[in-house]
Amino acid sequence: MSFDDHTPLLRVQNLVKEFKQSARKQFRAVDDVGFDLSQRETLGVVGESGSGKSTTARMVARLIDPTSGSIEFQGEDVTTRTGAALRHFRGNVQVVFQDPYSSLNPRHTVEQIISAPLRYQGRKVSGGYRKAVKEAMDRVGLNPDHSARHPMQFSGGQAQRIGIARALAVEPKLVICDEAVSALDVSVQAQVLDLLRDLQREHDFSYIFVAHDLAVVRQIAHKVAVMSAGRLVEQGPRDAIFDNPQHEYTRTLLSAVPRINPEWESARKSRDEGNLTASSGN
Numbered sequence: 001m002s003f004d005d006h007t008p009l010l011r012v013q014n015l016v017k018e019f020k021q022s023a024r025k026q027f028r029a030v031d032d033v034g035f036d037l038s039q040r041e042t043l044g045v046v047g048e049s050g051s052g053k054s055t056t057a058r059m060v061a062r063l064i065d066p067t068s069g070s071i072e073f074q075g076e077d078v079t080t081r082t083g084a085a086l087r088h089f090r091g092n093v094q095v096v097f098q099d100p101y102s103s104l105n106p107r108h109t110v111e112q113i114i115s116a117p118l119r120y121q122g123r124k125v126s127g128g129y130r131k132a133v134k135e136a137m138d139r140v141g142l143n144p145d146h147s148a149r150h151p152m153q154f155s156g157g158q159a160q161r162i163g164i165a166r167a168l169a170v171e172p173k174l175v176i177c178d179e180a181v182s183a184l185d186v187s188v189q190a191q192v193l194d195l196l197r198d199l200q201r202e203h204d205f206s207y208i209f210v211a212h213d214l215a216v217v218r219q220i221a222h223k224v225a226v227m228s229a230g231r232l233v234e235q236g237p238r239d240a241i242f243d244n245p246q247h248e249y250t251r252t253l254l255s256a257v258p259r260i261n262p263e264w265e266s267a268r269k270s271r272d273e274g275n276l277t278a279s280s281g282n
């Protein structure tokens with residue numbers, strides 16, 4: 001199958017992950033999960049702690065191998081890719097992790113961190129890596145003059161911007177955010193969410209956005225997948241999930257959410273009027 005406008009960017013089918021619990025017992029952390037993701041679309045993945053969200057995201061990023069099931073990217077099966085083919089896939093799919101301080105090497109400078117994926121990919125960059133790093137820093141709202149600093153010299157929100165700049169340096173088609181704003185204060189969260197949304201508009205990539213915080217997912221996702229005990233219990237357009245949940249588990253999850261910040265909600269509504277084109281037909 002070739003990749004065209006009608007092929008989803010990502011198609012995940014029957015994904016299963018089992019971890020060894022004891023010599024004879026396997027624990028099924030992800031059980032028969034499937035979804036499609038289009039270009040420029042954001043899928044929010046929600047569910048209680050331990051429901052399998054991160055494990056699913058890590059399989060899609062090919063950081064861990066699925067036990068069974070398939071992952072198609074741009075119409076090609078990437079489930080068992082290795083070597084150069086896997087590296088090529090990694091140039092298209094990048095991950096932003098929860099804790100910027102532990103996911104960024106503290107001994108490396110920002111320049112080394114942001115340029116690492118470009119070097120790994122062997123990308124030729126016009127003007128050189130240093131220029132590319134400074135541009136990437138500027139894009140995420142960091143002072144390019146600080147490229148010789150180390151991650152610990154930045155606040156949590158700024159450090160997460162380094163992680164975002166690193167992810168975007170190779171111009172991926174899919175960015176997987178695994179609890180990417182969970183460790184940040186609420187006001188910083190809002191700024192980073194705005195940045196993620198702006199970057200998506202500018203660069204046309206898709207997100208898988210894993211979060212236990214439904215208010216955050218409501219801010220950013222076009223569609224939502226709800227996980228419980230390793231299974232996908234419900235998925236659909238964001239407003240359908242939030243306004244008319246079909247599954248009892250989703251209703252319980254939603255009822256546990258504190259009231260949505262009214263300022264965020266009105267900002268979201270006005271923004272949505274112009275910007276939710278990516279969700280049409282999904």
Ligand SMILES: Nc1ncnc2c1ncn2[C@@H]1O[C@H](COP(=O)(O)OP(=O)(O)OP(=O)(O)O)[C@@H](O)[C@H]1O
Pocket residue numbers: 019020029047048049050051052053054055056212
């Ligand atoms: N490497 C591993 N070895 C064994 N069990 C694991 C491993 N990774 C995850 N698990 C288990 O798989 C289940 C799903 O974990 P996962 O981290 O995917 O859940 P989650 O929904 O992302 O939760 P959280 O929000 O707490 O991170 C959990 O029971 C977890 O303990």
